[in-house]
Amino acid sequence: MCNEAYRRTQLGQVVEEWREVRIPLRFPEGAPNFAPLDGFRITDRVEIVRGGTADGAPVAEMVTRRWSWPAPNGHPVYNFRSDGRRIGDGDGTGRCLIPVEGFFEFTDAPAADPPARGKPPKSKWAFTVAGLDWFCIAGVWRNDPQVGEAWAMLTCPPGKDIVPYHDRQVVVLTPTDYARWLTGEASSAELCRPLAPGTLRVAQVR
Template sequence: MCNEAARRIELGLLREDWGQTGIPLRFPEGPPNMAPLDGFRITEQTTIIRAAADAPAEAELVTRRWSWPGPGGKPVYNYRSDGRRLVEGRCLIPVDSFYEFTAPEEPGAKRKTKWAFRLVGHDWFCIAGLFRRDPAVGEAFTMLTCPPGPDIAPYHSRQVVVLGREQWANWLDPRVPSAELTQPLPAGSLTVERVG
């Protein structure tokens, strides 16, 4: 499961690209710190975009924690979308890549091999997520997963739900059935590169 992603997106670029949705984007907590994150991990904070609670036709960019504690205390950082009707708490997690890890390629190596995945033709994209309030950590989000597409299948048995720009507005609209959007990507949608 995805437990690390990167967000090296300047705020100006995010605002400009988001403008293509036609949905006003506001900053209820002030403009967030968009310092480049080569890798953010579970329990760390990053920006998310969600429908504004007081104006659902608008969106807001806020900074929140990745994962909330599950019933046994383990962090809920990935959440299966399969067969679920997801209406409340939808959010988008802006990233420029996400990482998966496989068994070491070199014999005797101890560290796993790290692979970066990027959406073809885009400087950045969004991962579909859900946010909620947790009594222990406040508002937090999780990334949604689905069965892997052909680009991911050689590396992992699941993939995060990757949404291109044409899907962002639909994901924030609770009237659009989540099952229409939480699908694996077709072959050739993602580039993969070994990193680290």
């Protein structure tokens, strides 16, 4: 499950490239800091984009919110299964996008020869989208009574690019689907699926 991602893209680049999306980007709480993040993790406050309206027309709103809300057992809900769910369709949640440059997955480290003392750190893999400086992960947000408004990344069964590394993957969207996701024009079932093989690039960083 994805518990770390990164974003080094500047806000100006996001704003400039968002002009290709057919709904305007607004900052209802003021322009965020949007500092480069080499790695953000569960409970960090990170910028998301969610749907809104202005003068009756759809807009996209960038706000800063916490990653994860507590489950009844106290564990953080940071990934949320999309399988069989109609996200943002009267279920007390809303759709959002998480702008990132890439996300990380972890696998068990190769066995040492001779065996190392203690448990070696897991191998770490960075995933990016071919041809894009940044992209969005589909997410869901809710207003939690304990932590306030918070969000989680949506997951789906893994595509061929992820299968060697994990049995689940986050839902990766590309610019043509940003507006369709935020406005609800496209169903969860349509967009919460892996992209075509070869879309994701992977590099080992540890």
